[in-house]
Amino acid sequence: MQATSTNQMTKKEWLLERRKGIGGSDVATILGFNKYNSPYQLWLDKTGQIDIDDTDVSEAAHFGNILEEVVAKEFTERTGKRVRRANKIFRHAEYPFLNANIDRDIVGEDAILECKTASTYLSDRWEGEEIPEQYICQVQHYMNVLDKQYAYIAVLIGGQKFVWKKIERDQELIDIIQDRLVEFWEVNVKQGIAPAIDGSDATEEYIKERYANSEAGKEITLNKAFDDLIAKRAELNGTKKIVEESLKEIDNQLKSELGEQNAEIGITPSYLISWKPIETTRINTKKIKKEAPELFEQYSSTSKSRRLSIKEIK
Structure with a gap:
């Protein structure tokens, strides 16, 4: 050694x-x-x-x-x-x-x-x-x-x-x-x-930071492998939608049962279910921008990022 x-x-x-x-x-x-x-x-x-x-x-x-x-x-x-x-x-x-x-x-x-x-x-x-x-x-x-x-x-x-x-x-x-x-x-x-x-x-954040800038309007040609990748993405998105709807269905059943009995907590043999009110305070930026534009300009900031979008060529 x-x-x-x-x-x-x-x-x-x-x-x-x-x-x-x-x-x-x-x-x-x-x-x-x-x-x-x-x-x-x-x-x-x-x-x-x-x-x-x-x-x-x-x-x-x-x-x-x-x-x-x-x-x-x-x-x-x-x-x-x-x-x-x-x-x-x-x-x-x-x-x-x-x-x-x-x-x-x-x-x-x-x-x-x-x-x-x-x-x-x-x-x-x-x-x-x-x-x-x-x-x-x-x-x-x-x-x-x-x-x-x-x-x-x-x-x-x-x-x-x-x-x-x-x-x-x-x-x-x-x-x-x-x-x-x-x-x-x-x-x-x-x-x-x-x-x-x-x-x-970690990889998502790194790619976002490393490739934050791009050459405006530049186009490149990608090979057929990326068509296959996008097709797989579409398939996964379809599966994701089914899973998300199934999860919402289960959540709605639980909420409905608690709501029918005006309850915040439900207890099963194995789980504790809670559906309680939560208060959230948010700043109404649209209202501030309209009624106090100078204040909005003083305390607002602009961030730059790249958005990935995919459209089928017909």
Whole structure:
């Protein structure tokens, strides 16, 4: 196993080094567990098609970095196990593009510690033996790269609840993860073959931002494959309409039953149904524009986006 020290690296140098391989935070994206990023976006990054973003991180990531030390110290307090920073990017012995940047080593044990913070709203994902799937995959990846038999994960939930767990090596899962990561690197990155563009919100937002501008009036010719794609879209839209109408039919049956008895809550053997009034306040922009145009101009803003529309050629 090889390792590169990160002690003297700037943030941009560290990000450039990460681009040379697949790290722990990339695993969930490649496996489809990351709702904030997609394999397509990651491929663009790893192939250098987008600029390195070394700007300030999000608030959540910022405080996650700060609280990492707090979580590590609390783990030591509760378990008696001493930990230390590694400050290295570790590389897999057989596949050096598989990397691990671990949070802490466990002193005196052949194990590592991964430190996390989580929102109170996600506390149920840490109940009992539960661990979010993206973190299980990340830690198993680390155990694979560093050839460890077990690891610990500690999390501070909502700033007031601390949980730590031991994770045993799962070789079957590691093999599945490794095969997928190796395929992504060898096929998608090295051969420059883009992963399929998926339907995730992350991909939609990225395409919207990346291709926000266009050359006015420019036309291109698309091949027959796009006719097939549009036909499939039309078929799915038909199915979507049937599903939506079926859902509305069920909702209307439930509302009708509650309405007949002037009730807001219904209880079945398995479910609690609620149909309560909700007050919503909206600004009447049409009225403001008509009666106070200067005020409307002062506080309104114009956004620009591209709208996709499809019309059959007859």
